[in-house]
Amino acid sequence: MIARHGRMSLLRFTFQRKRIATSRALEKVEGFLRTRCFTERMDDDQLRQKLASWEVRPEIPPDFQRNVWQKIAVRESKPKLLSFGNWNNWWLHTPRLATCGIILGGLVGTGLGLIESSQANSRNWKSLEAKYVQAIDPYEHVRTY
Amino acid sequence: MYERTSIRYWLVFTAIGAFAAAVIAFCGTNFFGTRDLREIAKAPNGELEWLRQEFHLTDAQFAKIATLHSAYTPVCNEMCRRIMEANSKLDRLVSEKREVTPELEAAIQEAGSVQEDCHKQMLAHIYQVSAQMNPADGQNYLRLMKSRVIQPALSSDTAVRAATE
Numbered sequence: 001m002i003a004r005h006g007r008m009s010l011l012r013f014t015f016q017r018k019r020i021a022t023s024r025a026l027e028k029v030e031g032f033l034r035t036r037c038f039t040e041r042m043d044d045d046q047l048r049q050k051l052a053s054w055e056v057r058p059e060i061p062p063d064f065q066r067n068v069w070q071k072i073a074v075r076e077s078k079p080k081l082l083s084f085g086n087w088n089n090w091w092l093h094t095p096r097l098a099t100c101g102i103i104l105g106g107l108v109g110t111g112l113g114l115i116e117s118s119q120a121n122s123r124n125w126k127s128l129e130a131k132y133v134q135a136i137d138p139y140e141h142v143r144t145y
Numbered sequence: 146m147y148e149r150t151s152i153r154y155w156l157v158f159t160a161i162g163a164f165a166a167a168v169i170a171f172c173g174t175n176f177f178g179t180r181d182l183r184e185i186a187k188a189p190n191g192e193l194e195w196l197r198q199e200f201h202l203t204d205a206q207f208a209k210i211a212t213l214h215s216a217y218t219p220v221c222n223e224m225c226r227r228i229m230e231a232n233s234k235l236d237r238l239v240s241e242k243r244e245v246t247p248e249l250e251a252a253i254q255e256a257g258s259v260q261e262d263c264h265k266q267m268l269a270h271i272y273q274v275s276a277q278m279n280p281a282d283g284q285n286y287l288r289l290m291k292s293r294v295i296q297p298a299l300s301s302d303t304a305v306r307a308a309t310e
Contacts, residue, residue, distance in 0.1 A: 007159035075153050089155070098159040105163030106170045113174025120175070124182040133293045135192050136217065136270060138224040 025056050184211040186214075208250040209277045217270045224263045267294060 030051075042050075060066075134140040185194045193214060197207045235252045242249050271290045275283040 101159035101163035105166035109167035109170030117178025133190035
């Protein structure tokens with residue numbers, strides 16, 4: 001999979017290099033010819049002929065392919081920190097993880113807070129009931145003396 | 146290397162952030178969720194506020210019951226004093242004597258009569274209070290007081306269940 005991806009990127013890269021080299025060379029030639037046309041009063045047909053006869057031979061560094069394969073090998077050999085099956089761990093790189101974690105933490109805290117406050121309210125309600133009973137029952141008064 | 150540092154940074158940040166968010170949410174919910182009851186519990190007449198909310202008293206009913214409660218408080222305190230006196234006298238005599246003397250009999254009778262008096266006064270107050278409530282709430286109040294005051298052997302949970310049944 002990675003090797004195929006590497007080959008694809010190699011081809012794409014080669015093609016881009018060729019295109020860049022060609023366009024640069026064309027620009028140079030066009031500039032040169034324009035100057036010559038201006039000085040030699042060359043018409044459009046002659047210019048086209050000259051352009052058609054011109055052939056571009058882009059030069060790629062000799063160790064270009066080797067470098068690309070080396071980069072692929074280095075990337076493949078890097079240990080993955082967390083990988084869950086075929087999942088990509090893109091979400092670990094972004095603040096989305098933090099946002100999700102904070103929202104989740106907030107929700108959990110709110111849930112626990114609601115449960116705890118409900119229990120505390122229940123306890124307080126019972127203590128108020130006991131306080132009322134104590135206020136009207138002299139035996140409760142004596143017991144709590 | 147950079148990638149791993151970045152992941153570690155986000156994991157740590159996420160853990161701290163999630164924990165902080167959970168703590169803040171927990172404290173906030175707990176604080177605001179219990180605020181009303183805490184204020185009622187702190188108030189000097191919190192028990193009457195409990196009575197108002199538990200038995201759905203109107204302002205007029207609450208005012209009458211508060212007056213009854215204020216009038217009953219010194220009576221209750223007096224009964225409390227009598228109970229303590231009678232109990233301490235009985236306790237002293239039981240410790241001193243080795244047989245049932247007329248003095249001990251009198252002390253037992255006195256403690257019993259104080260108890261009887263207390264029950265009468267308390268029941269009278271309970272009936273007066275329940276008479277101020279709506280019939281259904283009055284009935285619930287009587288049931289609850291019966292289980293909490295007149296039959297205190299019942300546990301609180303049973304009493305509440307009995308009151309709500």
